Amino acid sequence: MREVIIATKNKGKASEFQALLAKKGIAVKTLLDFPHTPDVEETGSTFAENARLKAEAIARFFQAIAIADDSGLSIDALGGKPGVYSARYAGEEKDDQANIAKVLEEMRGIPFEQRTARFHCALAISVPNGSTTIVEGTCDGYITEVPKGENGFGYDPIFYVPQKGKTMAELTKEEKNKISHRSVALEKLEKQWDQMVNGE
Ligand SMILES: O=c1[nH]c(=O)c2ncn([C@@H]3O[C@H](COP(=O)(O)OP(=O)(O)OP(=O)(O)O)[C@@H](O)[C@H]3O)c2[nH]1
Numbered sequence: 125m126r127e128v129i130i131a132t133k134n135k136g137k138a139s140e141f142q143a144l145l146a147k148k149g150i151a152v153k154t155l156l157d158f159p160h161t162p163d164v165e166e167t168g169s170t171f172a173e174n175a176r177l178k179a180e181a182i183a184r185f186f187q188a189i190a191i192a193d194d195s196g197l198s199i200d201a202l203g204g205k206p207g208v209y210s211a212r213y214a215g216e217e218k219d220d221q222a223n224i225a226k227v228l229e230e231m232r233g234i235p236f237e238q239r240t241a242r243f244h245c246a247l248a249i250s251v252p253n254g255s256t257t258i259v260e261g262t263c264d265g266y267i268t269e270v271p272k273g274e275n276g277f278g279y280d281p282i283f284y285v286p287q288k289g290k291t292m293a294e295l296t297k298e299e300k301n302k303i304s305h306r307s308v309a310l311e312k313l314e315k316q317w318d319q320m321v322n323g324e
């Protein structure tokens with residue numbers, strides 16, 4: 125297979141993709157290997173639109189197959205927020221701790237059964253000068269009242285996964301990668317993979 129570039133500068137995502145795709149014998153590069161790549165503006169109003177924008181821009185820029193991930197957390201009691209603004213919920217500097225603090229403040233006093241939420245992940249795979257395919261995955265859970273766990277990234281310490289009885293940040297990377305929104309989406313992508321990547 126030709127080289128695949130994961131169109132992300134997010135260290136947490138990059139490390140999960142490396143583990144998920146290594147299992148399949150696919151070596152990947154991410155934008156952390158090319159730190160001077162221009163940022164792609166996320167002007168879409170859905171995860172799918174933003175994933176498409178990132179994948180198509182990076183496929184064009186590198187003339188290589190690119191996979192982009194646009195993801196985030198939707199909290200029912202907050203009307204779906206932070207949604208597509210998850211990375212920058214507390215400001216442009218993308219501070220995970222500040223984002224968590226803002227969510228916990230907004231959720232204060234809301235009882236457990238009303239703290240339902242889900243992670244969304246849209247993945248777009250784009251072939252240079254060719255087509256783009258988009259798939260999506262979700263993972264359901266609850267927002268805790270205090271952060272717990274050290275693993276993962278983003279909102280993982282406040283995302284309780286009922287079937288594991290733990291927060292996402294208390295799971296190992298292997299455990300998270302079996303159930304996460306990202307792995308669900310990647311499984312769907314694989315079904316289209318051969319045609320997209322090898323059958324051009
Ligand atoms: O606890 C979490 N566990 C996850 O598994 C997860 N996946 C996404 N997120 C949140 O959603 C934002 C993505 O925003 P996003 O897709 O624009 O990515 P980003 O701006 O961080 O990097 P890039 O891929 O665009 O370069 C991230 O920063 C996180 O806050 C997660 N939080």
Ligand SMILES: [Mg+2]
Nearest residue numbers: 134166194211
């Ligand atoms: Mg982003």
